[in-house]
Amino acid sequence: MTDWADPDTLDLSDGETFDRLLDRADTREKGHFFEFFAEGDKLVHDPGLRLTHHGSEQWMGQTLNHDPAYWRADTAQERGFEERPVHPDYLLACVMGITVEDLSEKGGYFLGRDDVEFYQPATAGTPLSVTSTVVDTRTSSSRPKYGIVTWETEGRNRETGERLVSYQRTNMIPRREPAATDGGAVGEQDESDPTLPDTLVTPEGEHFEDFQRALDTAREENAAVAYRHERGRTMDDQLVAGLPLATLNTARQHHNRDEMADSPSGDIVAYGDVTRSIALAHARSDEATYREHRFADERFHDFVTLGDTVYGFTRVLDCDPDAGPSRAGAVTFEHVAFNQEQTPVYSGRRTALIQRDT
Known part of the structure; x- marks a missing residue:
């Protein structure tokens, strides 16, 4: 009779033995x-x-x-x-x-x-x-x-x-x-073509007054304040697996390629907060951010995988000169992250306090 308590009874390094045993084991x-x-x-x-x-x-x-x-x-x-x-x-x-x-x-x-x-x-x-x-x-x-x-x-x-x-x-x-x-x-959406603004206005600077002037101009000219950011960031192992694991994010989507091979994405995917943070970083590099306040309607539209490059696009929705301290005003943005194929992967609305030019 086999004594299963004896550690030498089974050689778990033997591939055939281990394979047979693994097939019988429950997964916790x-x-x-x-x-x-x-x-x-x-x-x-x-x-x-x-x-x-x-x-x-x-x-x-x-x-x-x-x-x-x-x-x-x-x-x-x-x-x-x-x-x-x-x-x-x-x-x-x-x-x-x-x-x-x-x-x-x-x-x-x-x-x-x-x-x-x-x-x-x-x-x-x-x-x-x-x-x-x-x-x-x-x-x-x-x-x-x-x-x-x-x-x-x-x-x-x-x-x-x-x-x-x-x-x-x-x-x-x-x-x-x-x-x-x-x-x-x-989430079926109306496929009718939206009406685009006649022109797009880009703020001339990074301070609150620059955003406010651009928005005032846009309202007078049937235009929108919208622009893209130059920087892009290509997703590498550190971004896709390293940063999520550093925040105790154990979702298999970010670090288990074996499990994700048969998934719709076909590979591990980036943590949404990494994609989001990169897009916001591109936007923040073109503004004098004072404080972050709130975010709304954040959506993730497509997979971001290893090797994808994330870019940023911003539309300015509103300026409130009376919000925040005397040295800043509140600006509400809509941010979109998109990949190298110009496919949106993230969008969200953000209200931040932007420093005044004084």
């Missing part, structure tokens, strides 16, 4: 299927990542976010920060990364995010406490193997309880059992 699953989620459920995520300057600087360097207020203490103080904060894109990515194991590790694609609001700057050393509440669950009308879940997520300082950021996010999530659907498409 990570993450949750669609059926796990019910409206109103609250999930407390663990572990809570501790924010660091190293992590923030790594994120900023790789995504081309070079705002000196997040690199140097003197500029941070000039900008009204009590101490040098971490970059808000890094904060948002860390808060969302922590949630992945509980919410979306099973796979499925990040469809969008809304009502992103920053309440106060976060500094290095801050330990995060993150919770999510299920807002809505529904069947995908086009993909019977998936459902669609929306969560509201909140990131706080674990030690003080102060709220740092909140948002709503929507993902496709695999179902344990396929559902019957009506075969309709998700």
Whole structure:
């Protein structure tokens, strides 16, 4: 009789033996299927990542976010920060990364995010406490193997309880059992051609007054304030796999090529927050950003994979001179990230405080 407790009974380095044994083994699953989620459920995520300057600087360097207020203490103080904060894109990515194991590790694609609001700057050393509440669950009308879940997520300082950021996010999530659907498409859109503005206006500078003047001109001339940014960033291993894993984002889509080989993308894909941050970095390089305020209607339109190059395009929607401190005014933008084939991959609306030219 074989003593299976004896470690020498089986030679697991023998390929044939290991293959036979592996076929009989159960897989201890990570993450949750669609059926796990019910409206109103609250999930407390663990572990809570501790924010660091190293992590923030790594994120900023790789995504081309070079705002000196997040690199140097003197500029941070000039900008009204009590101490040098971490970059808000890094904060948002860390808060969302922590949630992945509980919410979306099973796979499925990040469809969008809304009502992103920053309440106060976060500094290095801050330990995060993150919770999510299920807002809505529904069947995908086009993909019977998936459902669609929306969560509201909140990131706080674990030690003080102060709220740092909140948002709503929507993902496709695999179902344990396929559902019957009506075969309709998700998000069908009117294919009629939109009416384009007569001309496009580009701001002459990077300050609030430049955006306001451009918008005033556009309103007088049946034009729009819209322009593209010169920089592009090609997706490499560090961006696609390294940055997500540094924020504890364990979704297989970003680091498991074996699992993704038979997926619609055919390869690992970029974390949406990396794509987004690169597009925003291109935009920020052409503006005198003072503070980030809020984001809305963020959508992810197509896969971004290794070797793709991400570019940025911006439209200015509104200027509010009365919002913010005396040294800045609020500008609302619509940003679009697109790839080397000019295919949109991300879009979203952003309100930021832009420094005045005084």
